[in-house]
Amino acid sequence: MGTTATAGLDGASFLDAGRRRGILGWILSTDHKRVGILYLAAMVSFFFVGAGIGVTMRLVALSMNPTIVGPQTYNALFTVHGVIMIFLFVIPGLSAVFGNFFLPILIGARDVAFPRLNLASWYFFIAGAALAILSLFTGNGPPDTGWSFYAPYSLRTGTNVTLAVFAAFVIGFSSIFTGINFITTVHRMRAPGMTWHRMPLFVWSVYATAWVQVLATPILGITLLLVILERVFGIGVFDPAKGGDPLLYQHLFWIYSHPAVYIMILPAMGAISEIIPTHARRTAFGYKAIAYSSLSIAGVGSLVWAHHMFTSGMSETANMVFSLLTFLVAIPSAIKVFNWTATLYKGSIDLSPPMLFALTFVFLFTIGGLTGVMQGALALNVHLHDTYWIVGHFHYVMFGGTGMAFFAALLHWFPKMFGKMYNRKVATLAWFPIFVGFNMLYFTMLVLGWMGMPRRYFQHLPQFHTGHVVATVGSWFLVAGLLILFGNLVVALFRGEKAPANPWGGVTLEWTIPSPPPVENFHEIPTVTGRPYAFNPGRTR
Amino acid sequence: MEHEAGHVIPYSTLVKVWAVLLALTAVLVFVSRVFHETLSVPAMLAITPLKAGLVFYFFMHLKYEGVLLKTMLFVALATLVIFLGLLFSDVLVRFG
Amino acid sequence: MSGPGPAAAAPHRDYQGAKIGMWLFVFTELILFGGLFLLYSAYRTKYPHEFHEGGQELNVVIGVANTIVLLTSSLTVAMSITAIQKGEKRRARILLAITLLLAAVFLVDKVVEWSAEIGRGIYPNGPELLKRPQGAIIFFGLYYTMTGLHGLHVLAGIGVLAVMLALLTKDRIRSDDYVKLENAGLYWHLVDVIWIFLLPLFYLAA
Numbered sequence: 001m002g003t004t005a006t007a008g009l010d011g012a013s014f015l016d017a018g019r020r021r022g023i024l025g026w027i028l029s030t031d032h033k034r035v036g037i038l039y040l041a042a043m044v045s046f047f048f049v050g051a052g053i054g055v056t057m058r059l060v061a062l063s064m065n066p067t068i069v070g071p072q073t074y075n076a077l078f079t080v081h082g083v084i085m086i087f088l089f090v091i092p093g094l095s096a097v098f099g100n101f102f103l104p105i106l107i108g109a110r111d112v113a114f115p116r117l118n119l120a121s122w123y124f125f126i127a128g129a130a131l132a133i134l135s136l137f138t139g140n141g142p143p144d145t146g147w148s149f150y151a152p153y154s155l156r157t158g159t160n161v162t163l164a165v166f167a168a169f170v171i172g173f174s175s176i177f178t179g180i181n182f183i184t185t186v187h188r189m190r191a192p193g194m195t196w197h198r199m200p201l202f203v204w205s206v207y208a209t210a211w212v213q214v215l216a217t218p219i220l221g222i223t224l225l226l227v228i229l230e231r232v233f234g235i236g237v238f239d240p241a242k243g244g245d246p247l248l249y250q251h252l253f254w255i256y257s258h259p260a261v262y263i264m265i266l267p268a269m270g271a272i273s274e275i276i277p278t279h280a281r282r283t284a285f286g287y288k289a290i291a292y293s294s295l296s297i298a299g300v301g302s303l304v305w306a307h308h309m310f311t312s313g314m315s316e317t318a319n320m321v322f323s324l325l326t327f328l329v330a331i332p333s334a335i336k337v338f339n340w341t342a343t344l345y346k347g348s349i350d351l352s353p354p355m356l357f358a359l360t361f362v363f364l365f366t367i368g369g370l371t372g373v374m375q376g377a378l379a380l381n382v383h384l385h386d387t388y389w390i391v392g393h394f395h396y397v398m399f400g401g402t403g404m405a406f407f408a409a410l411l412h413w414f415p416k417m418f419g420k421m422y423n424r425k426v427a428t429l430a431w432f433p434i435f436v437g438f439n440m441l442y443f444t445m446l447v448l449g450w451m452g453m454p455r456r457y458f459q460h461l462p463q464f465h466t467g468h469v470v471a472t473v474g475s476w477f478l479v480a481g482l483l484i485l486f487g488n489l490v491v492a493l494f495r496g497e498k499a500p501a502n503p504w505g506g507v508t509l510e511w512t513i514p515s516p517p518p519v520e521n522f523h524e525i526p527t528v529t530g531r532p533y534a535f536n537p538g539r540t541r
Numbered sequence: 542m543e544h545e546a547g548h549v550i551p552y553s554t555l556v557k558v559w560a561v562l563l564a565l566t567a568v569l570v571f572v573s574r575v576f577h578e579t580l581s582v583p584a585m586l587a588i589t590p591l592k593a594g595l596v597f598y599f600f601m602h603l604k605y606e607g608v609l610l611k612t613m614l615f616v617a618l619a620t621l622v623i624f625l626g627l628l629f630s631d632v633l634v635r636f637g
Numbered sequence: 638m639s640g641p642g643p644a645a646a647a648p649h650r651d652y653q654g655a656k657i658g659m660w661l662f663v664f665t666e667l668i669l670f671g672g673l674f675l676l677y678s679a680y681r682t683k684y685p686h687e688f689h690e691g692g693q694e695l696n697v698v699i700g701v702a703n704t705i706v707l708l709t710s711s712l713t714v715a716m717s718i719t720a721i722q723k724g725e726k727r728r729a730r731i732l733l734a735i736t737l738l739l740a741a742v743f744l745v746d747k748v749v750e751w752s753a754e755i756g757r758g759i760y761p762n763g764p765e766l767l768k769r770p771q772g773a774i775i776f777f778g779l780y781y782t783m784t785g786l787h788g789l790h791v792l793a794g795i796g797v798l799a800v801m802l803a804l805l806t807k808d809r810i811r812s813d814d815y816v817k818l819e820n821a822g823l824y825w826h827l828v829d830v831i832w833i834f835l836l837p838l839f840y841l842a843a
Contacts, residue, residue, distance in 0.1 A: 187654075229782060318634070552719055
């Protein structure tokens with residue numbers, strides 16, 4: 001990409017500068033870079049709490065008769081695991097951390113369109129998280145409904161559903177405000193010469209995600225509000241005793257929660273679209289295809305929600321309509337996979353830690369995506385629904401997908417964000433237990449589900465026990481690898497070597513400014529004259 | 542500091558739109574009281590979006606906005622319509 | 638409309654950007670109420686008779702009166718924007734004050750209306766309502782939810798408009814910087830649009 005940026009080396013780093021000292025300087029800052037790091041700190045903490053609950057759930061599976069916890073506790077465990085991982089980690093995901101930090105920089109801006117709204121987003125996020133934590137300890141204990149809060153049980157159970165659901169409602173505002181901010185930023189704040197077709201692919205993906213955040217999240221808002229109104233006032237809208245239809249709850253819930261999985265995966269795919277060209281020193285193959293497939297995924301992904309309801313008692317017509325639409329949504333995702341693969345072809349591949357995790361993403365996400373297409377087949381769905389197959393599927397896409405992409409993005413952009421380089425060998429080393437452990441854990445679940453093991457059960461039949469043992473051991477390898485990965489990064493924060501402005505030889509705008517960036521990002525707003533990822537100008541398609 | 546002047550809508554235009562809205566409301570109430578459901582329901586389905594459209598177009602200034610904003614609104618409304626349509630693939634069969 | 642925007646030095650002011658942001662927020666509200674509309678449509682399909690009957694119990698006079706009140710308040714807030722664009726500060730303040738007054742009238746009407754219905758035992762989990770057929774329970778459940786949520790938005794709107802009146806008085810909203818008032822107006826018109834739909838859904842359902 002041709003630029004005429006002059007990256008000033010005299011601006012103080014955003015980490016040091018700031019109108020206030022200490023912690024106040026962070027939690028009162030509207031600097032998009034600080035907001036991104038605030039999200040990072042919170043989300044990584046929540047991730048490890050959620051992972052701890054996951055490990056505990058695996059220990060329950062290891063114990064057979066009697067189990068180490070009873071059914072009520074187990075129900076609470078998987079509910080809270082889901083709520084934390086989904087609402088507090090994967091949905092904010094790469095948007096909240098890397099979108100916030102890098103969107104303005106990638107388009108040559110000094111900040112997002114509404115910096116104060118941006119900080120407010122984080123406050124709503126933290127407030128919602130606090131309420132969710134509160135729901136664990138007050139009233140009749142943590143919710144036991146599963147993170148999907150299905151009616152009518154969620155209307156009847158004595159546990160703290162009202163508070164937990166209200167927490168999710170509050171967190172929803174965080175997502176909406178971020179979406180509003182990012183859409184406006186992309187439309188209004190691109191640097192001179194940065195046309196839509198010169199924007200980096202991560203920007204396209206974050207933009208598409210923002211639309212889903214704006215248009216889908218309010219449906220979650222109203223659904224959760226209705227659950228609260230039902231529990232508190234008994235309005236009857238989902239209560240079969242009063243003429244309500246529980247299936248309508250499921251429809252409304254999934255109208256948000258299916259697009260939500262595209263909120264989770266689109267920015268992840270966007271990050272991969274940045275990492276693969278950079279670490280293969282190759283221009284992105286099929287730039288327009290990748291860019292527009294992000295918009296297609298957002299669009300078509302909003303039409304498939306009832307594939308979560310095939311066995312619920314929905315009409316056959318709906319079953320068939322949604323099955324067909326579900327098959328269609330695989331197409332734009334596949335387009336991305338083909339284009340990433342083509343980008344690698346004849347590339348100068350550096351198997352750096354970011355590239356390693358990016359390739360892992362492609363592999364694991366493909367498995368997750370293919371299992372999803374299988375679930376879209378009505379006949380198969382009858383057998384697979386509510387089994388461990390489903391649990392395996394969504395962990396492959398959410399963890400093997402978004403999770404791995406999150407790690408890849410963190411490894412890719414860490415030197416830029418913090419101005420420190422981590423130990424590459426240790427990062428690569430961490431990959432082995434992560435990869436092995438992940439597949440031991442989740443591939444086994446696919447097998448268990450295929451064999452008929454139901455999900456959300458605190459006990460299991462003897463024929464499933466071997467699988468559970470393998471999975472649990474896998475979870476230990478996985479967590480060990482994660483601890484090494486993050487431990488390495490924490491050490492680098494304090495004792496890492498100073499990172500150069502461009503450790504990977506990237507050609508997008510973030511690599512033209514110092515590591516870490518100055519507060520104002522650019523000494524002078526750049527003028528963009530060429531396409532992104534111009535590693536080999538001869539190949540343009 | 543960048544300053545862009547917005548379009549100014551004359552008072553008279555606003556009052557005229559208001560008058561039309563009141564008239565449409567009167568028609569709506571009349572039709573719903575006097576006629577049977579078979580006529581009143583389609584009338585309501587036609588007149589109500591028309592009233593909303595007038596508010597969007599004039600009071601909310603949409604007539605004088607660019608293609609971008611109009612497209613965005615279209616996308617949002619289309620999303621709702623699609624949700625409704627797909628939902629009814631289930632609802633119409635089970636409740637109809 | 639899609640060229641690169643101005644990357645200005647501080648303070649960053651972007652009139653068009655501010656409007657886009659507000660419109661996006663308006664979309665989220667449309668979808669929020671849209672979800673309730675989806676539910677209404679589904680249940681109306683299920684209980685056509687009870688929804689028809691339920692409409693007859695509601696007070697059409699107050700419903701129509703409130704419609705006129707809100708339509709007029711939309712007029713006055715739109716006129717107040719025209720006024721400040723022309724630099725007619727006093728007129729703008731008066732129009733905005735009238736808008737606030739009308740909003741308050743709406744809420745008073747609502748309280749009167751609801752008190753009557755609650756007094757008759759027609760409210761969620763109310764004794765009289767529970768005796769009715771299920772379709773009626775759902776009708777009134779949706780009625781209270783939708784008009785209640787709308788009422789909350791009117792209340793919030795009163796807060797927003799009051800703040801705008803204060804800013805207008807202090808010249809923080811002026812003929813060369815009035816986007817806050819415009820955006821507040823957008824919110825208020827949205828509240829009006831929602832009510833435009835609620836009127837036929839509930840009061841004229843009969």
